[in-house]
Amino acid sequence: MTAESRPRKPRQRGASRPGNAPQPADPTRDVAFDILCGVVEHRRMLENSLSRSASEHDAPPRDRAAAHRLAAATLRHMGTLRIVLEPFLRKEPPEPVRVALMMGCAQLLFLETPPHAAVGTTVSLLRRRKLAPFAGLANAVLRKVADQGPALLEGLDQARLDIPAWLWSSWSTLGKGVPRAIARGISQEAPLDITLRPGAPVPEGGEVLPNGSVRFPAGTRVTELPGYEEGAFWVQDAAATLPARLLNAQPGESVADLCAAPGGKTAQLAATGASVTAVEQNANRMTRLRENLTRLSYPVEIVQADAATWKPDALFDAILLDAPCSATGTARRHPDVLWVKRPRDLTALTAGQDRLLAAAKAMLKPGGRLIYAVCSLQEEEGPARARAAAAMGLEPSPFTPEELPFLTEALTPEGWLRTHPGQWADKGGMDGFFAARFTLPKA
Numbered sequence: 001m002t003a004e005s006r007p008r009k010p011r012q013r014g015a016s017r018p019g020n021a022p023q024p025a026d027p028t029r030d031v032a033f034d035i036l037c038g039v040v041e042h043r044r045m046l047e048n049s050l051s052r053s054a055s056e057h058d059a060p061p062r063d064r065a066a067a068h069r070l071a072a073a074t075l076r077h078m079g080t081l082r083i084v085l086e087p088f089l090r091k092e093p094p095e096p097v098r099v100a101l102m103m104g105c106a107q108l109l110f111l112e113t114p115p116h117a118a119v120g121t122t123v124s125l126l127r128r129r130k131l132a133p134f135a136g137l138a139n140a141v142l143r144k145v146a147d148q149g150p151a152l153l154e155g156l157d158q159a160r161l162d163i164p165a166w167l168w169s170s171w172s173t174l175g176k177g178v179p180r181a182i183a184r185g186i187s188q189e190a191p192l193d194i195t196l197r198p199g200a201p202v203p204e205g206g207e208v209l210p211n212g213s214v215r216f217p218a219g220t221r222v223t224e225l226p227g228y229e230e231g232a233f234w235v236q237d238a239a240a241t242l243p244a245r246l247l248n249a250q251p252g253e254s255v256a257d258l259c260a261a262p263g264g265k266t267a268q269l270a271a272t273g274a275s276v277t278a279v280e281q282n283a284n285r286m287t288r289l290r291e292n293l294t295r296l297s298y299p300v301e302i303v304q305a306d307a308a309t310w311k312p313d314a315l316f317d318a319i320l321l322d323a324p325c326s327a328t329g330t331a332r333r334h335p336d337v338l339w340v341k342r343p344r345d346l347t348a349l350t351a352g353q354d355r356l357l358a359a360a361k362a363m364l365k366p367g368g369r370l371i372y373a374v375c376s377l378q379e380e381e382g383p384a385r386a387r388a389a390a391a392m393g394l395e396p397s398p399f400t401p402e403e404l405p406f407l408t409e410a411l412t413p414e415g416w417l418r419t420h421p422g423q424w425a426d427k428g429g430m431d432g433f434f435a436a437r438f439t440l441p442k443a
């Protein structure tokens with residue numbers, strides 16, 4: 001039985017309207033509903049709603065985790081859920097009602113929640129949210145969905161439906177069949193990957209991947225793995241390990257990590273014995289970066305600054321620029337990205353990436369190395385930025401198959417790295433990353 005479907009002891013709270021019976025509290029579904037309304041109505045990222053809603057609803061960690069899982073499953077299948085519901089609706093319901101219906105439907109079709117729980121909790125949710133006039137509709141529609149079950153999904157091209165059209169067509173530049181492979185990758189909940197500190201043992205139950213990452217099934221709680229408190233490893237998707245690895249930092253080199261939080265790549269760089277400076281602009285993320293590096297006890301100089309304007313005291317041997325981006329490559333971990341990002345967002349993002357590239361160039365010693373990386377699948381943020389970097393006078397330094405013998409399919413003819421969620425499908429996939437390497441000419 002999943003956490004989502006486990007029966008809950010009803011608690012009474014005063015959320016009722018006059019004349020209505022008080023509805024049992026259900027922080028999991030309240031928080032999931034807030035998250036989904038945030039995404040659908042306000043294009044607000046899931047993480048931005050989660051903490052606020054969880055504290056408003058007094059949701060303990062277990063409910064918070066279950067809400068995250070329920071919201072993520074709904075977002076992962078949102079295109080399909082809309083189409084499944086369509087024949088049962090005679091007129092357009094208000095958007096929050098549709099959100100509640102999609103959430104109920106996701107529980108029935110994708111999360112194995114018992115029908116009485118999925119239907120009953122959706123009806124209660126609508127009553128708690130002053131949407132009682134739609135409770136009857138929800139009851140009728142979800143009962144029909146429960147009766148027909150998985151037959152409703154037959155004949156639907158779920159992969160195609162669950163990816164917004166602009167993203168699907170933008171990914172066609174990555175190759176024939178790649179958009180579908182990416183969509184299949186995103187349709188699965190991502191596993192937990194960790195990077196071991198050099199010499200640390202593999203925690204029990206982990207599968208060692210060809211790049212050295214250790215993989216655990218989706219839903220594994222990292223803080224419960226032995227060695228977490230002692231700093232034996234950190235959370236990092238297998239693909240996310242590649243940019244820092246390809247910088248090939250050496251002991252004693254001075255290395256900057258220009259967009260550092262939460263610090264997975266900073267930790268990798270520090271583990272090489274290089275002297276690392278981590279720059280991060282955002283104060284909250286800075287706190288996470290500090291906590292992570294303290295747990296790992298890596299001696300890193302941490303600077304809170306805008307890397308586009310920050311001036312270091314001395315130039316660096318090597319720089320990693322893991323630039324802020326649309327993050328479409330992380331959609332299997334963050335399916336909200338699919339529905340929050342818009343094509344127009346790319347204009348500001350690419351301008352920021354160019355500013356950071358120019359600033360990074362100015363911080364390099366002659367002959368120094370730079371890796372530009374983004375967790376984006378978009379052409380504008382990857383190849384187009386690599387071409388912009390070359391136009392700024394940075395010399396391309398292509399990656400070679402010898403550097404990535406376990407993932408040569410991710411090397412492009414230009415010598416760039418391009419990973420996507422359809423790769424390593426038999427092992428559980430990986431996030432989408434683009435990376436390109438450059439050197440600063442000596443004269």
Ligand SMILES: C[S@@+](CC[C@H](N)C(=O)[O-])C[C@H]1O[C@@H](n2cnc3c(N)ncnc32)[C@H](O)[C@@H]1O
Nearest residue numbers: 259260261262263264265280281282306307322
């Ligand atoms: C893609 S994330 C970095 C992930 C990180 N490299 C890791 O591996 O854990 C981008 C980070 O850059 C930070 N950031 C965005 N703009 C920045 C800027 N102008 N200067 C410094 N940091 C910035 C964001 O707050 C965010 O933490």
